[in-house]
Amino acid sequence: MTALEVEALSLTRQGERVLSDISFTLRPGEFLGLLGPNGAGKTTLLRALQGLLPHEGRSSLAQISAEARARRAAFLPQARDLAWPMAVRDLVALGRLPWTGAARSDDHRAVAAALTRMELEALADRPADRLSGGELARALIARLLAQETPLLLADEPGAGLDPARQISTMQVFADLAREGRAVVASVHDLGLAARFCTRVLVLQEGRLVADGPPAEVLSDSLLDQVFGLRVWRGEAGGLPLLAPIALT
Amino acid sequence: MRHIRFLRALALVLALWPAASEAAPQRVVSVNLCTDQLAMLLAAPGQLVSVSWLAADPRSSVMPEAARGYQLNRGGAEEVFALRPDLVLASSWTRRETVSLLRRLGVEVVELAPAQRLEEIAPAIRELAALLGRTSEGEVMANAFTRNLAALRGPETGRSAAVWEAGGYTSGSGTLSDEVLRAAGLRNLAARAGIAGGGYLPLERLVMERPDLILSSAPWPGASRAEDLLVHPALAALRRDTAGFKMRDADWVCGLPQILHAIGDLKEAMPQ
Amino acid sequence: MKLTLSLAALVALLFVASLLIGPAAFGPLEALSALLRGEGEATVLVMREIRLPRAILGLLTGASLGLAGAAMQGWLRNPLAEPGLIGVSPMASLGAVLALQSGLVAAFAPALPLAALAGAALAVVLLFVLSGPRGGTLTVILAGVALSALAGALMSLVLNLSPNPFAASEIIFWLMGSLADRSMEHVWLAAPVMAAGALALAGAGRGLDALSLGEDVARSLGISPEGLRRRVVFGVAALAGAATSVAGGIGFVGLVVPHLLRRATGGRPSALLLPSALGGAAVILAADLATRLILPERDLKLGVLTALIGAPFFIHMILSLRKATQ
Numbered sequence: 136m137t138a139l140e141v142e143a144l145s146l147t148r149q150g151e152r153v154l155s156d157i158s159f160t161l162r163p164g165e166f167l168g169l170l171g172p173n174g175a176g177k178t179t180l181l182r183a184l185q186g187l188l189p190h191e192g193r194s195s196l197a198q199i200s201a202e203a204r205a206r207r208a209a210f211l212p213q214a215r216d217l218a219w220p221m222a223v224r225d226l227v228a229l230g231r232l233p234w235t236g237a238a239r240s241d242d243h244r245a246v247a248a249a250l251t252r253m254e255l256e257a258l259a260d261r262p263a264d265r266l267s268g269g270e271l272a273r274a275l276i277a278r279l280l281a282q283e284t285p286l287l288l289a290d291e292p293g294a295g296l297d298p299a300r301q302i303s304t305m306q307v308f309a310d311l312a313r314e315g316r317a318v319v320a321s322v323h324d325l326g327l328a329a330r331f332c333t334r335v336l337v338l339q340e341g342r343l344v345a346d347g348p349p350a351e352v353l354s355d356s357l358l359d360q361v362f363g364l365r366v367w368r369g370e371a372g373g374l375p376l377l378a379p380i381a382l383t
Numbered sequence: 384m385r386h387i388r389f390l391r392a393l394a395l396v397l398a399l400w401p402a403a404s405e406a407a408p409q410r411v412v413s414v415n416l417c418t419d420q421l422a423m424l425l426a427a428p429g430q431l432v433s434v435s436w437l438a439a440d441p442r443s444s445v446m447p448e449a450a451r452g453y454q455l456n457r458g459g460a461e462e463v464f465a466l467r468p469d470l471v472l473a474s475s476w477t478r479r480e481t482v483s484l485l486r487r488l489g490v491e492v493v494e495l496a497p498a499q500r501l502e503e504i505a506p507a508i509r510e511l512a513a514l515l516g517r518t519s520e521g522e523v524m525a526n527a528f529t530r531n532l533a534a535l536r537g538p539e540t541g542r543s544a545a546v547w548e549a550g551g552y553t554s555g556s557g558t559l560s561d562e563v564l565r566a567a568g569l570r571n572l573a574a575r576a577g578i579a580g581g582g583y584l585p586l587e588r589l590v591m592e593r594p595d596l597i598l599s600s601a602p603w604p605g606a607s608r609a610e611d612l613l614v615h616p617a618l619a620a621l622r623r624d625t626a627g628f629k630m631r632d633a634d635w636v637c638g639l640p641q642i643l644h645a646i647g648d649l650k651e652a653m654p655q
Numbered sequence: 656m657k658l659t660l661s662l663a664a665l666v667a668l669l670f671v672a673s674l675l676i677g678p679a680a681f682g683p684l685e686a687l688s689a690l691l692r693g694e695g696e697a698t699v700l701v702m703r704e705i706r707l708p709r710a711i712l713g714l715l716t717g718a719s720l721g722l723a724g725a726a727m728q729g730w731l732r733n734p735l736a737e738p739g740l741i742g743v744s745p746m747a748s749l750g751a752v753l754a755l756q757s758g759l760v761a762a763f764a765p766a767l768p769l770a771a772l773a774g775a776a777l778a779v780v781l782l783f784v785l786s787g788p789r790g791g792t793l794t795v796i797l798a799g800v801a802l803s804a805l806a807g808a809l810m811s812l813v814l815n816l817s818p819n820p821f822a823a824s825e826i827i828f829w830l831m832g833s834l835a836d837r838s839m840e841h842v843w844l845a846a847p848v849m850a851a852g853a854l855a856l857a858g859a860g861r862g863l864d865a866l867s868l869g870e871d872v873a874r875s876l877g878i879s880p881e882g883l884r885r886r887v888v889f890g891v892a893a894l895a896g897a898a899t900s901v902a903g904g905i906g907f908v909g910l911v912v913p914h915l916l917r918r919a920t921g922g923r924p925s926a927l928l929l930p931s932a933l934g935g936a937a938v939i940l941a942a943d944l945a946t947r948l949i950l951p952e953r954d955l956k957l958g959v960l961t962a963l964i965g966a967p968f969f970i971h972m973i974l975s976l977r978k979a980t981q
Contacts, residue, residue, distance in 0.1 A: 187871055205877030216869040218732035221922035232865050233877045262922065278868070282876070457954060460836040461705045465679035467697065475761060476821040478828075481836040483764035488700050497821070552820075580818025 137195070138163050138286045138317030139184070139208075144192035146176075146183050146341075153179050154190070154341045161319065163285065166312035168332035168349070169321040172362055175338040177321040178213055181290050185210060196286070205233035209282035213290040215272050220264035223255055223274045230281030249280035252307050268295050276304060280311075287311065289320040293327065305331040325366065329353055329377040337361055350375060359383045407516020408470035408491075414458040414481075415474035416443055417497050417637035418511070422472055423449050424640070425512050425520055433466050445633045445641040460484040470514065498638025501562045505529050507638055528640045535646050537568035542653065544596035545572035545589060546630075547618075553584040560598075560635060563642060567649040569596065590617050596653065597621070598628045628652045658919050662933035666714065669940035673710035674702065676947055708839045713940045715842070716834070716902045719849050719894035721935020722928055724909025725916075726856045729863035729924030730887040731792050734917070735972070737910035738895040741795060741888060742802030743778045747899035749806040750774025752826050756813050767829075768844045768900040775896025778802055782888060789881060791870075795888060832903035832958025834943050845897040852893025853932075859886045860925030867924060905958045907965020908935050914972060938964075 139161040146154040154176050161167055169177045183190045185208065186197030196208055209230065217226065227249050231242045250256050253273045263271060272295045279287060292308070293301040301324065308318045309331045322328040328335055329349045337345040337352060339361045345352045358364045365383050369376040411426060412433045413419045419438035422431050423446055435458055437443050438450035456462055460481045463471060471492040473482055485492050493514055498504050505525040512521020544564050546554045554560035555578030556571070564571045572594045573584050589597075597618075634645040674690065675683045679701050689698035690707065723738035731740075738744065754760050754770035785798035810830075817823045862883035865873035870880055898905065912934040913927055920926040939957070942964070946955045 182871065185875060187874060201874065201879055202877045205875060208875065210872060210875035212869060212871045214869060216872075218867040218869075219917065219922035219924065221867070225921055225923055229864055229868060229876070232861055235861070262918075275868075288875075457951070459678060459954075461701055462678040464697070464701060464705065474821075476825055478825075478836065479755075479760050479764050479767060480838070480841075483840070484705065484836045484838045487838050487840070488704050555818075581820050582818060 136163065137161060138165070139319070140193070140195040141184055142193040144180070144183060144190055144194055146179060146188060146190045152341055154183060156192070157338075157343050158192075159336060159343070159346055161286075161317050163315050163317050164312055164333075166309050166318045166331060166333045167320070168328035168335040169319060169338065170325065170328055170335050170361075171338035174340075176341040177338055178290050179341075180338065181210070181288050181319065181321060185288065202233065205282075205284075207284055208286040208288055209279045209284045211276060211279045211287075211289040211292060213294065215268070215275055215295065217263050217271065217275070220262045222260050222262055223266070223277075224250070224259045226263055226274055227255075227277045227281050230278040230283075233282065245281045245283050249277040252280055253277040254303070269297060269300060272296055273300065273304070276307075280307075285316055287316065287318045287320075289318070291321050291323065293322065293324060301327060309333075325353065325358070325362075325364075325379065326377045330374045353377065408468075408514070410466065410468045411470045411472065411515065412456065412463055412466050412468035413438075413472040414456060414463060415472065415477055415495075417474060417639070418472035418495055419450065420444060420446055420637055420639050420641075421508065421511050422515070423453070424524065425508070425517050426515055427517060430515060432468065433463075441633070443633055443636060445639060445644075460488070464488055464490060472511070472514070499557060499559055501532060501559070501566060501638075501642070504638040504640070504642065508640075524640065528643070531640075531643050532566070532646075535643055535650075536566050537650055539570075540568040540653065542569055542595040543572050543575075543592070544569040544598060544628075544649075545584065545592070545594040546598045547584065547589060548600055551583045551586060553578060553582060555579050555582050559638060559642070563635065563645050563649065564598075566646045567653070569649070569653075586617055590621050593621065594625065596626045596628055596649075598630050598649075600630045600632050626652065658916070659930050659933065662930055662937060666933050666936045666940065669937055669944065670710050670714055673713055673940050673944055674706050676944060677701070677706055678947075678951070704838060705836070708837050708842050709834050709943070710940070711842050712834050712837050712845070712901055713943045714936045715846060715849055716898040716905065717908060717936035717939025718932040719852065719898040719935070720905065720908040720939070721912045722853060722856055722932035723891040723894040723898075724935070725913035725924070725927045725931035726859060726863065726887050727891055727909065728913050729927070730859075730866065730883070731796070732866065734914050734976075735910070737907075738891050739803070739906065739909070741778070741782060741799035741891060742806065743775050743782075743799075743892040743895045744899045744904065745803045745806035745810075746778035746781075747771040747775040747896045748830060748904055749810050750777075751829060751900065751903070752810050752813050755826050755829060756817065756822060765840055765844065768841055771900030772844070772848060772896060774806075775892055775900065778806075778896070779889060779892040782892070783885075790884075791880075792884075795884065828956070830904050830958075831956035832905040832961070833946075833954075833956050834902055834939075835946075835954070837901060841901045845901045848893050848897040848900075852890045852897065855886045855890035855893065856928060859883060859890065860928055862886070863924035867922075903956075903958055905939070906962050907969065908938050908961055911965050911968045911972075912938055915968075 137160050142158050144154060144157040171177050182188050184194040184196055196204055227246050231245060250259055253276055255273060255277055258270060276292055292304055296304060305327050308320060312318050332349055335349045335352050336343060344361060345357055358366055363383050364379045365381050367378045367380050410432045411422060411430055413422045414435050416435055416437040419434035431453060433454040433456045434450050436455040439447050439455055441447040444450060458481060463485060468490060471485055471490055473492055473494050475494045475496045482492050498507050505528050508525040509521045512518055546560050553573040556574035557579050561571045561574050572592055576584060634641055675686055681698055685698060686702055690702040693699050727738050728734055728736045750770040750773050751767055754766045759766040781802060782795060782798050786794040814823050814826060862878045865876040865878040873880060913931040916930045916934050917927055920930050942960045943957055945960055946957055949955060
């Protein structure tokens with residue numbers, strides 16, 4: 136049983152190759168970190184594999200109907216976009232839209248669980264236009280969680296969050312993976328990726344250059360080659376620590 | 384166009400033939416300025432119940448005093464219906480919804496096209512008189528009008544005139560104003576300029592053609608940019624050596640016997 | 656829910672007031688017994704054929720404009736959007752103007768609303784053709800702007816070339832918007848079209864909600880933006896086109912009403928649809944009553960009144976938006 140299969144996915148935009156021949160398979164329980172410098176194709180890959188962009192190759196998610204996909208995978212885009220000032224609870228409840236026909240009590244439970252996971256209970260009734268940027272970002276993640284899909288796709292979920300919230304958010308995704316779901320998140324913070332992801336994919340100029348556990352993949356030579364970075368390595372509480380020091 | 388008008392008149396006459404022998408309408412309501420005035424001239428005492436409010440406005444009506452003796456209406460269907468008319472006189476330009484709603488309510492509505500030529504006035508008088516069951520009165524008035532018109536018609540004077548109203552609006556061929564000008568022996572500049580119906584005569588053209596007489600209406604209350612043109616310097620200069628004539632709008636608007644006043648005034652105002 | 660009920664009560668109140676107020680003098684009891692039991696010959700006709708259709712049309716056009724405005728704002732994710740943006744109302748007006756000018760209306764009275772509906776239908780076809788099968792909101796708006804400009808120019812051309820001052824003023828007055836002296840015929844013409852539009856929009860609520868998170872998320876929630884676009888464009892066009900066909904040009908209701916009710920409905924576009932329809936109905940019924948009570952002798956036009964009330968609201972909205980972004 137796989138959560139996602141991507142085979143030879145390629146994408147050309149205005150004659151330019153944006154993604155080249157990307158293949159990977161994701162299993163339940165995996166927390167996949169999508170790494171790569173700006174413009175490497177992380178966001179494009181996250182959108183293409185859901186069928187949001189025309190592409191070549193195959194993605195198991197792009198092939199199923201929109202309704203089925205909405206119950207299989209939830210998506211958090213990079214833009215923290217909300218058009219109307221609705222209350223946090225109503226915003227989170229939008230994640231339940233694919234589940235029409237499900238019991239009301241199920242919706243309530245899912246929304247309450249998502250609010251709890253993102254520590255938003257106290258803000259549940261606050262209109263979104265009276266939230267801080269970080270609070271809105273967390274509410275949008277809670278919306279993602281409320282969809283209760285086996286697969287979660289998140290584009291830079293930590294953006295706009297303070298360091299503590301970045302850690303707790305990565306923890307939430309790691310917990311979800313441990314509970315048997317699959318998560319794909321593009322991440323810029325190499326340290327967080329090294330600590331929380333079970334596996335990382337490294338993209339460079341639209342190509343997949345490395346795929347594996349962070350401890351194996353994030354070698355000095357790869358970081359130098361892909362990011363042009365030198366890092367400091369350590370360990371805390373049994374988890375690897377990794378901090379960029381300087382440009383190479 | 385003329386065929387249609389003829390057929391319509393024929394149809395009306397045929398439709399009215401039996402009606403004329405029946406009882407004449409007892410409660411007539413008019414909702415249009417032109418039918419208001421003609422009906423006031425023709426109706427038997429007590430036959431006409433109500434006329435439109437415009438008929439009581441001296442700017443637009445030649446008989447505002449008489450109109451105050453009637454109930455004034457605003458032409459709304461409910462208001463008219465509440466007057467319990469057995470005949471409603473309207474113009475072909477009366478609001479469509481009102482006409483069709485009144486007809487739905489079973490009220491007889493006759494739409495009379497406004498006269499566009501002098502020779503249409505006598506038939507219009509006869510037509511309305513027949514509707515009111517006042518055929519002989521109508522005959523007398525129509526004949527008197529035709530006679531007076533013939534007596535008033537002057538020979539071609541070779542002089543030219545132009546109607547020049549707010550915004551440069553003028554009356555070309557096929558309008559009542561054009562007919563009045565010609566009856567007074569004047570040549571209508573706008574008609575010669577190829578304007579049919581209402582239209583706009585450029586100020587430049589007016590200045591170049593130098594009509595012998597410029598007709599304009601007295602300004603209405605409330606400022607309007609269109610009326611500014613009437614005091615344009617070029618026009619003012621032209622006016623210094625051209626006769627001006629202030630039209631009394633009320634005389635000119637409708638095809639009434641009073642249109643003869645307009646012709647008479649015009650002949651008097653002619654520069655000698 | 657409470658808001659919806661109180662708005663419904665307000666609409667009911669205004670509807671009854673609209674039935675009871677008019678130039679024909681009779682008491683409210685007489686009026687109601689004529690309406691309901693058919694007692695009193697002339698009064699029955701006034702009530703059932705003059706006041707009832709007017710009140711119904713006030714309710715329907717107001718509800719149509721309010722609903723169309725709420726859907727339009729939800730779809731475009733913009734509080735300043737309004738049904739007129741997609742160019743359907745101007746095209747409907749153009750149809751009506753052509754019917755008036757060609758003399759079609761003089762021969763056959765229902766030609767006016769029918770021609771307006773035809774104009775609206777043509778606008779929808781052109782919108783879909785111009786914006787293509789997968790066109791986004793921007794292409795639809797641009798197509799709408801083009802249609803509005805074209806319709807406006809053609810209307811001006813008709814007015815410009817009109818040789819008859821009576822015809823020109825007839826057109827101008829029609830364009831100002833009014834419900835005076837409409838009959839049940841207008842109700843039967845407009846109501847089915849409006850119902851179809853309302854039905855289309857009623858099914859759009861989920862999609863509009865999802866769209867408040869952006870198009871990508873809406874897709875990931877199982878919504879097809881193409882299907883939603885078809886629904887919204889058709890629904891708004893049917894509602895605004897039918898409203899224009901019977902009442903002429905009435906602006907600002909579709910813009911101001913949803914905006915005013917948004918916060919009270921919690922900001923969710925689907926929750927705004929019904930209250931906005933009720934709010935629109937209340938505004939038009941009240942404004943139409945006002946045309947009968949304020950200066951009844953000058954035949955004040957409904958569209959003029961709504962614009963007079965709406966424009967200051969619009970200015971206030973712009974100012975508060977500016978404040979919010981500073």
